[in-house]
Amino acid sequence: MSDPARKLPQRQPCYCTQCQGASVSRKTFLKHKKLHPVLNQPPAAIPSYIDWLSSGAGSSFRVAGDVEMATGDENDMDGPDKECTEDEGDTDEDKDERPSKKNCARQPEPNTFSQPDSPPQYGFEQEVDYDDIYEDKNAGEIDRHEPEEANHPDPAALYIQPDELDPRDNDLAPEIPIVDPDELRELRNNELEEIARLQTAAAEHAELPPEDHLPQEHAEPASIHSRIGHVKLTQQFIEEIKNATLDNGKLDRDALDRLQSPDQHPVDISNPDTRLSLDLFMDCDNASGNTYSKVRKSLVRRFPELSDSLLSYDGVKTLVAKINGVVSVSDDMCINSCHAFTGPFTELEACHYCSEPRYDPVVFEKTGKKVHRKEACTFPIGPQAQALQRSEKGSRASLYRQLKTDEILAVRKQIKDGEDIKFVYDNIFCGKDFLDLAGDLKLSSDDLTVIFSFDGAQLHQNKKSDTWIGVWVIAEYDPTTRYKKIHVLPAVTIPGPHKPKNPKSYLFQSFHHLPGCQRENNNAAILVWDYILKAVILSCIVHLMTEADAPGLVEVDGRVGHHGAQGCRIGCTMKGRHKPSSGHYYAVHLRPLGTNAADCNHPDFNFEERQKLSVNR
Numbered sequence: 001m002s003d004p005a006r007k008l009p010q011r012q013p014c015y016c017t018q019c020q021g022a023s024v025s026r027k028t029f030l031k032h033k034k035l036h037p038v039l040n041q042p043p044a045a046i047p048s049y050i051d052w053l054s055s056g057a058g059s060s061f062r063v064a065g066d067v068e069m070a071t072g073d074e075n076d077m078d079g080p081d082k083e084c085t086e087d088e089g090d091t092d093e094d095k096d097e098r099p100s101k102k103n104c105a106r107q108p109e110p111n112t113f114s115q116p117d118s119p120p121q122y123g124f125e126q127e128v129d130y131d132d133i134y135e136d137k138n139a140g141e142i143d144r145h146e147p148e149e150a151n152h153p154d155p156a157a158l159y160i161q162p163d164e165l166d167p168r169d170n171d172l173a174p175e176i177p178i179v180d181p182d183e184l185r186e187l188r189n190n191e192l193e194e195i196a197r198l199q200t201a202a203a204e205h206a207e208l209p210p211e212d213h214l215p216q217e218h219a220e221p222a223s224i225h226s227r228i229g230h231v232k233l234t235q236q237f238i239e240e241i242k243n244a245t246l247d248n249g250k251l252d253r254d255a256l257d258r259l260q261s262p263d264q265h266p267v268d269i270s271n272p273d274t275r276l277s278l279d280l281f282m283d284c285d286n287a288s289g290n291t292y293s294k295v296r297k298s299l300v301r302r303f304p305e306l307s308d309s310l311l312s313y314d315g316v317k318t319l320v321a322k323i324n325g326v327v328s329v330s331d332d333m334c335i336n337s338c339h340a341f342t343g344p345f346t347e348l349e350a351c352h353y354c355s356e357p358r359y360d361p362v363v364f365e366k367t368g369k370k371v372h373r374k375e376a377c378t379f380p381i382g383p384q385a386q387a388l389q390r391s392e393k394g395s396r397a398s399l400y401r402q403l404k405t406d407e408i409l410a411v412r413k414q415i416k417d418g419e420d421i422k423f424v425y426d427n428i429f430c431g432k433d434f435l436d437l438a439g440d441l442k443l444s445s446d447d448l449t450v451i452f453s454f455d456g457a458q459l460h461q462n463k464k465s466d467t468w469i470g471v472w473v474i475a476e477y478d479p480t481t482r483y484k485k486i487h488v489l490p491a492v493t494i495p496g497p498h499k500p501k502n503p504k505s506y507l508f509q510s511f512h513h514l515p516g517c518q519r520e521n522n523n524a525a526i527l528v529w530d531y532i533l534k535a536v537i538l539s540c541i542v543h544l545m546t547e548a549d550a551p552g553l554v555e556v557d558g559r560v561g562h563h564g565a566q567g568c569r570i571g572c573t574m575k576g577r578h579k580p581s582s583g584h585y586y587a588v589h590l591r592p593l594g595t596n597a598a599d600c601n602h603p604d605f606n607f608e609e610r611q612k613l614s615v616n617r
Contacts (some may be wrong), residue, residue: 005183098371186471230502234558236344237504246516251380251511254328259382260520264529264536266390267323273309274319281316325387326490329509332358332372335468337494339502340376342509353501378509379490381472382517384447385541387526388474395531397487398476402445403437404429427479434544447525449475452491452510453547454556456499468494468555469552470507475544503555518542562587565599574605 011023016032024032127454226232269275279615280299284292292313300307311319321327332341334351341348350357359370388394408430414421428434443449451473459465470491477487494506517526518540525540547556550562560566565585567576576585577592577600587607 154302219227220227233344233502234504237508240343241508241512241515244512244516245519246382246513248517249380249513250329250331251327251513255321255383258322259386259517259526262386262527262529262536263322263390266392266531267319269310269319269323273306274311276306277311277316278319279321281313292316312451321383323387325383325385327383329378329380330375331378331506331509333374333376333494333506334358335373337374337496337498337500339500339505340508342505345505374495376491376492376494376506378506378513380510381450381489381491381514381541382513382526383524384472384489385517385539386526388448389528389530389537389539397478397481398448398474399445399532400478401429401449402443405435408435428544437542437544441540441542443540443542446528446530446537447542449542449544451475451547454503454507455549455552456555459496465498466496466499468492468500468503468506468552470510473547500555507556511543514541514543575599575602 013021014024014029014032028308234334334354336353338353363371456468472491491510520526525538528539529536554561577588578585580597
């Protein structure tokens, strides 16, 4: 075999009766030229591919790993069924290098050109490396297989003039259409380009979002999935969120009806029996539903007139959901908290990471029922936003953002006009990024801006109990009240005890529901009844930002942790420093004295020369 490290020989077309224009190495070309000096000249024209294939000329090829071509000696001319023998005069080393020809009667190969799913392969352009067959490393002789001169046929006798061809005997008669080699190659290239174009167009058409979700003038090209596993999963989550609507979400029918057709009045709880049901429910907040039912049963036994007016456990839960808008959406999750079975994990029967079964195997074996082993809860923002605007206090408190924005714009105008006014940055609404966003989206007092906050907590001191909680912070409120517990809305809870390996699967329902609300009513917003206006308005929920501490930001941001070399994550050029023989980086601004550890000897970081960052970066 030829040395793979050696430079490949230069190739050129060979026009003998066996190669028929195929590109071969220089050594093979010289061998065939010596065998067929007259035939091995560029012909004026060659047969078309269809004629060449139908003529059976392709049967001289044997496709089995490396392609072997007939040498054209007397042994090959005796017929395809004759048994091949070893060439006379070959040394033992030659026999070892060249494939054995014993008992290699040539059999006609199936037509490999008729596969419908692969582009056509043309014999004229078939790349064949004959160096492995004919090269002699030691002797350097090119033609080792040439038959003896006495047995070599006269080349002139092999050449047939075109006018001597008989259509009845030869399928290469002049009347059969033939084309120029360059034209044939051009046709072949055009055909392959057309096939590639059609395949690309079909793939793009299959991956385009539905027309009712994405207008044609804003249609995006088909996305290309990454080959990296976790990146590909993230892309699949993003694609499902792009096509999110309220109808393909997981809200139950009653909650969805209330969201799409809100009540046009506050929830009435003035009835004493209704208020008694709510008080009883709140007093049993740490007890089970069975406890509430038993207490209700005792009250009805003492006061039979309450049997119809005192709400059942399910009835009082529905009433509470109407008052505060807190509706729970449950998703199956891995028993080890690896991920929730949402998005691309929806159809899985076992965990993608630890292979733990999704459903209880004992119950399934006994009853055949699929009972989840653990659940994560999501609380969509849409119903809670409706409840906020429906109450008097919530409706009045949500006016702060619009009033503050108007005040800031008025001060900025006065400063622009030349007035000497000291501007105080005391709110996120003072920043240019928010003001630009408010101008682009044309935010009004009817809209709602929210901030998502995500963090983990250990519930027990002496045992592993990681629990992750996500909440919605209403940016409409004054900064002195927006972070108080009574004004923070729940978003998602992830029970432990282990840290989730794919937090995006738990946050998926929250961020699938949010664009669904934005696309309601022909991409206008959801319908909300406002207490102050006493009217139904369109309210668009806008996600301003995501907040988290340093460990939590790794889970939602997807970048390096705060102990990484570039711990800032947002593009800051400040690099951390680590102790000798340790990969734990710290945000040390000044270069330590007396150390020259690698990656830690960079100069002091000057904050005055740092680049200004923006959320648009």
